[in-house]
Amino acid sequence: MSHEALERLHENLLRLKLGTAEEVLDSTLEMAANKQLATVDVLDHLIAEELRARRTSAIETNTKLAHFPVRKRLEDFDIGFQPSIDKAVFDDLRTLRFVAEAENVILLGPPGVGKTHIAIGLAMEAIKAGYSAYYISTPLLVERLRTAEERGKLDRTLKKLASYRLLIIDEIGYLPLERQESHLFFQLVARRYEKNSTVFTSNKAYSEWGEVLGDNVIASAILDRILHHGITLNIRGESYRMKARRAAGAAFPPPARTGSR
Ligand SMILES: Nc1ncnc2c1ncn2[C@@H]1O[C@H](COP(=O)(O)OP(=O)(O)O)[C@@H](O)[C@H]1O
Numbered sequence: 001m002s003h004e005a006l007e008r009l010h011e012n013l014l015r016l017k018l019g020t021a022e023e024v025l026d027s028t029l030e031m032a033a034n035k036q037l038a039t040v041d042v043l044d045h046l047i048a049e050e051l052r053a054r055r056t057s058a059i060e061t062n063t064k065l066a067h068f069p070v071r072k073r074l075e076d077f078d079i080g081f082q083p084s085i086d087k088a089v090f091d092d093l094r095t096l097r098f099v100a101e102a103e104n105v106i107l108l109g110p111p112g113v114g115k116t117h118i119a120i121g122l123a124m125e126a127i128k129a130g131y132s133a134y135y136i137s138t139p140l141l142v143e144r145l146r147t148a149e150e151r152g153k154l155d156r157t158l159k160k161l162a163s164y165r166l167l168i169i170d171e172i173g174y175l176p177l178e179r180q181e182s183h184l185f186f187q188l189v190a191r192r193y194e195k196n197s198t199v200f201t202s203n204k205a206y207s208e209w210g211e212v213l214g215d216n217v218i219a220s221a222i223l224d225r226i227l228h229h230g231i232t233l234n235i236r237g238e239s240y241r242m243k244a245r246r247a248a249g250a251a252f253p254p255p256a257r258t259g260s261r
């Protein structure tokens, strides 16, 4: 290859926005000369490197867009610590079948048992698999919907929130909602129903959702849709934070009775 051709190739790769291929071009050509690689192998290597870099950067971009409060990985979740979690159900969730089939996941349990960890871990897996994902806490969601309604932009906001393949709605029940807020919440649930997956987390049992949502009729309309294609993980265990504190030897109050076995 002539020096001119090499220079032109560098330039043209950049023009075509193949930045990684351009970066690895010289080392690839060197390797090709040393190992006497065929032309097709050189091309294959360049394109594969470009694609790998793009995939990594797309995952990073989509992870940022998902607005996770923290990043959590499923492989860091110690399932042995929560015997109430059905391993078969957990393994099924990890396959992301529920995302492909637009099923919901509802993670119930007291604080500290890993609901948010599992929700974010699943969403990070989903992003790796190429799905769009978004995290929002219930108070923020309600605030966003209220503001959108006030500004006459409710439809647009609902459309956007309905569009994510996986939406995490975290912490239902920490703050009770007003009737009107529950109605906004219902509209989002109705839009996502049978189209896209939502992971809900709550510290309240279903029987308490009427109280949380300020209206039994709206609560049952919401639950009806959520649970029609929904997988519930009821985590009846000890707080993981408590375990960490105990391991550190600090005094801690006895775990609250949560109906664990
Ligand atoms: N089984 C577990 N294995 C590893 N880390 C855990 C586990 N359960 C909880 N944690 C960690 O404990 C903390 C509290 O968990 P979190 O998911 O916020 O609980 P919740 O949302 O149920 O209140 C987080 O830092 C989380 O990563």
Ligand SMILES: [Mg+2]
Binding pocket: 115, 116, 117, 170, 171, 201
């Ligand atoms: Mg949480």
